[in-house]
Amino acid sequence: MSGVSYEGSALLAALMVCACAHQPAQTQFQVDRGAERSTSKGGADEFTGEVRVQMLMAPNGVRDFSAAYVTFEPGARTAWHSHPAGQTLVVTEGAGWVQLEGSERVEIHPGDVVWTPPGVRHWHGGTRESAMTHMAVQQQVEGGVVEWFEHVDDETYVGGK
Amino acid sequence: MSGVSYEGSALLAALMVCACAHQPAQTQFQVDRGAERSTSKGGADEFTGEVRVQMLMAPNGVRDFSAAYVTFEPGARTAWHSHPAGQTLVVTEGAGWVQLEGSERVEIHPGDVVWTPPGVRHWHGGTRESAMTHMAVQQQVEGGVVEWFEHVDDETYVGGK
Numbered sequence: 001m002s003g004v005s006y007e008g009s010a011l012l013a014a015l016m017v018c019a020c021a022h023q024p025a026q027t028q029f030q031v032d033r034g035a036e037r038s039t040s041k042g043g044a045d046e047f048t049g050e051v052r053v054q055m056l057m058a059p060n061g062v063r064d065f066s067a068a069y070v071t072f073e074p075g076a077r078t079a080w081h082s083h084p085a086g087q088t089l090v091v092t093e094g095a096g097w098v099q100l101e102g103s104e105r106v107e108i109h110p111g112d113v114v115w116t117p118p119g120v121r122h123w124h125g126g127t128r129e130s131a132m133t134h135m136a137v138q139q140q141v142e143g144g145v146v147e148w149f150e151h152v153d154d155e156t157y158v159g160g161k
Numbered sequence: 162m163s164g165v166s167y168e169g170s171a172l173l174a175a176l177m178v179c180a181c182a183h184q185p186a187q188t189q190f191q192v193d194r195g196a197e198r199s200t201s202k203g204g205a206d207e208f209t210g211e212v213r214v215q216m217l218m219a220p221n222g223v224r225d226f227s228a229a230y231v232t233f234e235p236g237a238r239t240a241w242h243s244h245p246a247g248q249t250l251v252v253t254e255g256a257g258w259v260q261l262e263g264s265e266r267v268e269i270h271p272g273d274v275v276w277t278p279p280g281v282r283h284w285h286g287g288t289r290e291s292a293m294t295h296m297a298v299q300q301q302v303e304g305g306v307v308e309w310f311e312h313v314d315d316e317t318y319v320g321g322k
Contacts, residue, residue: 025278026276026278027278027279028278029261029264029275029276029277029278029281029283030275030276031259031267031269031273031274031275031276032273032274032275032276033270033272033273034252034270034271034272034273034274035270035272037272056251056274057249057251057274057276060276062246062247062278062279063246063247063249063276063300064225064300065226065298065300067249067251067298085223085224086223086224088218088224088228090217090218090228090296091195098192100190103190106192108192109194109195109196110195111194111195111196111198112192112193112194112195113192113193113195113217113218114190114191114192114193115187115190115191115192115193115218115221115224116190117186117187117188117189117190117223118188118223120190122190135251135296137226137228137298139224139225139226
């Protein structure tokens with residue numbers, strides 16, 4: 001899978017936003033009401049388990065990053081993936097795990113801010129026992145913000161090494 | 162006041178982060194623990210009333226934006242200011258007001274996402290009766306993320322027009 005092009009589903013819109021090379025700059029003041037915002041189910045290609053994504057903001061021709069709240073039920077996690085300009089997570093609820101390929105799993109809690117550098121394969125999700133919600137923020141590179149790889153198998157998820 | 166240079170206080174660090182032109186890229190995985198993060202009082206030059214700022218992330222040589230949680234007690238607000246690359250607010254608690262110069266005040270609530278375009282003078286804060294917390298996210302331009310102007314006087318704050 002490639003994050004370079006916009007593939008249509010709300011989930012992909014949330015995590016793989018294409019700003020499209022010549023998007024006109026958003027020069028108008030804009031208030032997007034939370035009460036009117038929908039939440040999408042995380043797709044089976046990009047996630048394991050029950051995941052909900054609430055898109056907060058997309059690149060707009062001035063703003064160069066996207067952000068979404070992502071909620072993982074216990075046991076749920078992303079597939080392995082990387083970001084061309086890195087990714088910042090801000091944990092808002094619950095308890096979760098994040099793991100970089102080749103490193104030990106790290107447990108994260110509300111208020112923690114996680115920086116994963118560009119091009120580094122990693123995954124994140126809830127713990128076995130706890131759901132987690134984080135805001136995920138990532139800048140685009142040529143319209144893409146993520147590259148997806150294979151699922152995280154149960155042994156890796158549980159083992160954490 | 163200018164947002165171009167780093168002026169030292171924690172508050173200014175939060176809202177006026179200088180990434181410094183040749184900052185080395187942060188290529189290491191990093192977890193900043195919320196439990197260890199301090200909160201700063203909003204400075205009297207940039208705010209009216211009781212304001213607390215919790216810096217979440219600064220530009221790091223790859224990431225080109227800064228973000229902070231800002232909490233305004235009832236009646237508290239920013240001074241008039243603008244951002245060279247615009248600003249996105251995500252309201253997380255309470256109820257607040259935002260106003261662009263020449264426009265009517267708008268009330269905002271948790272979940273609302275507010276986009277203010279580059280160079281537009283505006284202010285935000287709690288309402289008269291309610292505190293508000295928002296995350297504020299802004300990209301840097303040549304190391305600066307904000308330009309500050311005069312305080313919002315009581316008549317403007319209360320009048321909202």
